[in-house]
Amino acid sequence: MNKSTYIIVLVIMVIAFTSCQNTHKKEVSILVKHSGALRTIMSGNIQPVISLDTLSKKKHLYALGAVDNLKGEIQIFDSKPSNSFVVDSSLQIKDSYSLKASLLVCAEVEEWDTFQIENSKTKSDLEEQIFELATNSGINTEVPFPFLLEGTIASLDWHVINWKDGDTIHNHKKHKESGLNGTLANKKVQIIGFYSTKNKAVFTHHTTNMHMHFKTDDNAIAGHIDDLSLNQTVTLKLPKK
Numbered sequence: 001m002n003k004s005t006y007i008i009v010l011v012i013m014v015i016a017f018t019s020c021q022n023t024h025k026k027e028v029s030i031l032v033k034h035s036g037a038l039r040t041i042m043s044g045n046i047q048p049v050i051s052l053d054t055l056s057k058k059k060h061l062y063a064l065g066a067v068d069n070l071k072g073e074i075q076i077f078d079s080k081p082s083n084s085f086v087v088d089s090s091l092q093i094k095d096s097y098s099l100k101a102s103l104l105v106c107a108e109v110e111e112w113d114t115f116q117i118e119n120s121k122t123k124s125d126l127e128e129q130i131f132e133l134a135t136n137s138g139i140n141t142e143v144p145f146p147f148l149l150e151g152t153i154a155s156l157d158w159h160v161i162n163w164k165d166g167d168t169i170h171n172h173k174k175h176k177e178s179g180l181n182g183t184l185a186n187k188k189v190q191i192i193g194f195y196s197t198k199n200k201a202v203f204t205h206h207t208t209n210m211h212m213h214f215k216t217d218d219n220a221i222a223g224h225i226d227d228l229s230l231n232q233t234v235t236l237k238l239p240k241k
Contacts, residue, residue, distance in 0.1 A: 030239045032144035032194060036103040039201040044168045046070050048100035055106065056097040062146050062192050063106035064213040067099055070163035073223045074101055075213045077192060082215045084222040086162035086179040093222055105194045105203045105211065107146045112237035113137060123228050127210055130195060134238055144196035151234030156184040156214065160223040176226055188217040
């Protein structure tokens, strides 16, 4: 083989190797686990499906869900619970793992990549932007993935469920109105969310690919997010490569 032929063969091999590497580009997949399902809850079965004690030793745990019998909301940020309950018509936050859940979605994430969300005024805008940024950053969007949002929001509609004992008729409106609810404006919050295109009626409602819970920076209010409006830049965090 002469020198020119050798060089041509070498170039072809490098191109082929590079092409192969690009074809098999590694995607980020974080194992998201869930217990229970929204469709089961809506059918009237609100019994516990998991004890949070079984997760108390996990490091860098992020989770959201509903307390068993729909008596509160579950929020866990980096293994620190900020679970919310309605007690005597008042909101209480407890940092305990000593409870059970009718629905739970969770993942362990040690490190996050940081992005800026801009010009995302509505919840639908936010959903589209999260999907786009996740896709561009190598997140495998064919499977569920967690995300975090941090910053000052324009407004946030929230509720903490406190289901009436013996009520067997479930719908989304009654869930929002059964306990405490309200609207925050221009507040600094931390949000834990899970994104999935294939889990509607499991852990996302049928109108969205996201399920989000929050806590205020002072930990005074925490619960389920019903609607969200942004008017400035907030920080998005996605699992790190």
